[in-house]
Amino acid sequence: MFIHKAYRFRIYPTKQQTELIKKTMGCSRFVFNHFLALWNDSYKKTGKGLTYHSCSSKLPALKNEYEWLKEVDSIALQSSLQNLADSFLRFFKKQNKAPRFKSKNNHVQSYKTKYTNGNIEVVGNKIKLPKLGWIRFSKSRDVEGRILHATVRRNPSGKYFISILVETEVQPLDKTETAIGIDLGITDFAILSDGRKIDNHKFTIKMEKKLKREQRKLSRRALHAKNNGINLLDAKNYQKQKVKVARLHEKVMNQREDFLHKLSTEIIKSHDVICIENLNTKGMLRNRKLAKSISDVSWSAFVTKLEYKAKWYGKTIVKISRWYPSSQICSECGHQDSKKSLEIRDWTCSVCHVHHDRDINASKNILTEGLRIQALA
Numbered sequence: 001m002f003i004h005k006a007y008r009f010r011i012y013p014t015k016q017q018t019e020l021i022k023k024t025m026g027c028s029r030f031v032f033n034h035f036l037a038l039w040n041d042s043y044k045k046t047g048k049g050l051t052y053h054s055c056s057s058k059l060p061a062l063k064n065e066y067e068w069l070k071e072v073d074s075i076a077l078q079s080s081l082q083n084l085a086d087s088f089l090r091f092f093k094k095q096n097k098a099p100r101f102k103s104k105n106n107h108v109q110s111y112k113t114k115y116t117n118g119n120i121e122v123v124g125n126k127i128k129l130p131k132l133g134w135i136r137f138s139k140s141r142d143v144e145g146r147i148l149h150a151t152v153r154r155n156p157s158g159k160y161f162i163s164i165l166v167e168t169e170v171q172p173l174d175k176t177e178t179a180i181g182i183d184l185g186i187t188d189f190a191i192l193s194d195g196r197k198i199d200n201h202k203f204t205i206k207m208e209k210k211l212k213r214e215q216r217k218l219s220r221r222a223l224h225a226k227n228n229g230i231n232l233l234d235a236k237n238y239q240k241q242k243v244k245v246a247r248l249h250e251k252v253m254n255q256r257e258d259f260l261h262k263l264s265t266e267i268i269k270s271h272d273v274i275c276i277e278n279l280n281t282k283g284m285l286r287n288r289k290l291a292k293s294i295s296d297v298s299w300s301a302f303v304t305k306l307e308y309k310a311k312w313y314g315k316t317i318v319k320i321s322r323w324y325p326s327s328q329i330c331s332e333c334g335h336q337d338s339k340k341s342l343e344i345r346d347w348t349c350s351v352c353h354v355h356h357d358r359d360i361n362a363s364k365n366i367l368t369e370g371l372r373i374q375a376l377a
């Protein structure tokens with residue numbers, strides 16, 4: 001099976017390369033904004049927008065008018081137009097808001113370039129990009145597959161990254177002839193029907209507290225600058241703190257990604273059938289009870305990873321209804337006990353008298369129900 005896979009690495013451009021990257025981002029932004037204005041204008045006048053092709057055909061004239069556009073990767077400018085056209089498309093499908101003008105003060109700056117005729121290449125710990133030549137990057141994994149495109153990003157903390165999208169072939173993993181149920185928990189991140197509890201919350205809570213503290217400090221500095229009539233862009237202490245918050249956020253996100261990748265891969269490798277609750281609504285219900293932003297994102301990101309990895313490696317995900325009373329049923333005898341509030345962490349079945357850990361019992365029920373559904377399918 002052929003799949004698309006993204007690699008992300010930190011890159012270490014030289015001073016000259018950094019200048020050119022900044023210039024390319026600036027030019028991409030300029031092109032985006034220029035055509036966004038034309039697009040909006042066209043709406044006002046004719047009630048109709050433009051298209052990627054109509055913009056693209058005007059690009060050479062724009063380049064002649066602004067010679068400096070010729071200094072940068074021309075594919076990046078084309079991609080910028082594609083990005084604009086896609087944004088409008090999503091807007092019409094009501095998937096996002098109308099495209100807005102990009103500012104050089106935006107949090108993340110980026111540009112995208114496409115592979116053509118060997119213009120992007122990875123050799124050792126260096127990557128070749130159009131106009132930039134070879135850039136050193138920190139190589140944590142081998143890049144395998146056919147390169148489709150690459151995106152260069154500058155994070156708020158001032159670091160540069162590259163995302164490389166490749167097309168590659170994956171082989172199904174060996175069958176293990178086992179199935180597992182997973183309950184996404186509140187005190188633990190996930191509870192498996194084999195009795196394992198996977199805890200990541202301590203880390204999350206600690207980092208979130210730290211992040212909140214630094215964010216409060218940032219707001220105080222913003223207020224201080226405002227009270228003294230200083231523009232935020234010139235407020236040194238504010239800017240310093242902003243970078244600090246961005247770095248911390250980055251760290252939290254990277255560690256979270258790493259954790260979710262390892263856990264999902266391990267589960268997919270070890271089992272053929274993975275039974276899980278249908279999260280959509282349940283996730284939102286939980287959301288109201290405990291507003292832990294990172295955990296909430298983690299749950300859905302985890303399920304997404306399980307789903308695509310199952311597809312890649314020939315495994316099966318079975319989703320069970322959110323109405324299924326996984327925490328009320330006794331996994332031992334099947335008796336449906338009363339509704340249990342969240343504080344009840346363990347209980348004894350009134351029929352078979354088996355004592356249950358609430359979450360492990362729920363994950364066992366999720367497994368049973370998942371296998372029942374799978375047998376029907």
Ligand SMILES: [Zn+2]
Pocket residue numbers: 330331332333334335349350351352353354
């Ligand atoms: Zn029982």
